[in-house]
Amino acid sequence: MFGADDRDSHDATPPGYVTGLACVEKGCREVLVIGMAPWGWHYTCANERCKGSLPAMPDGAPKGKPRTQKIQSHRALAHDAFDYLWKSGYCTRSAAYRWMAQVMDLKTKDAHIVMLTEKGCLRLARLVTEKGPGTSFWDRWPDKGKKAPE
Numbered sequence: 001m002f003g004a005d006d007r008d009s010h011d012a013t014p015p016g017y018v019t020g021l022a023c024v025e026k027g028c029r030e031v032l033v034i035g036m037a038p039w040g041w042h043y044t045c046a047n048e049r050c051k052g053s054l055p056a057m058p059d060g061a062p063k064g065k066p067r068t069q070k071i072q073s074h075r076a077l078a079h080d081a082f083d084y085l086w087k088s089g090y091c092t093r094s095a096a097y098r099w100m101a102q103v104m105d106l107k108t109k110d111a112h113i114v115m116l117t118e119k120g121c122l123r124l125a126r127l128v129t130e131k132g133p134g135t136s137f138w139d140r141w142p143d144k145g146k147k148a149p150e
């Protein structure tokens with residue numbers, strides 16, 4: 001781990017602040033530095049022309065590993081599609097993850113959106129349409145479980 005750059009050591013930083021996080025945007029070799037936004041701490045790329053960013057916890061610790069904006073937006077899309085299954089009450093949350101493991105040929109422990117590639121995210125969103133509620137696959141799927149309590 002590298003020390004904080006002089007240019008961002010002027011402000012008080014939160015206890016969870018991590019330095020030396022590499023920006024992973026394509027072609028960027030800068031690091032992510034923490035800043036305070038109206039909604040809380042977050043990391044942005046030291047290169048102002050780069051869109052690299054990473055959300056932070058309330059104590060300033062990074063939320064997950066650095067990832068590109070592109071994969072972040074793909075994962076948000078996949079989450080919206082996937083969460084619809086259990087948030088709309090079609091199945092329980094844990095059943096939704098078992099469904100995901102089955103339709104994507106994953107082990108249950110690997111069935112997490114954070115582990116998906118861009119292609120995997122798009123595939124999951126498509127599968128919600130192709131094998132989700134309203135399809136014969138869903139109707140025949142035996143593992144739906146009871147509706148999650150409100």
Ligand SMILES: [Zn+2]
Nearest residue numbers: 023028045050
């Ligand atoms: Zn960057």
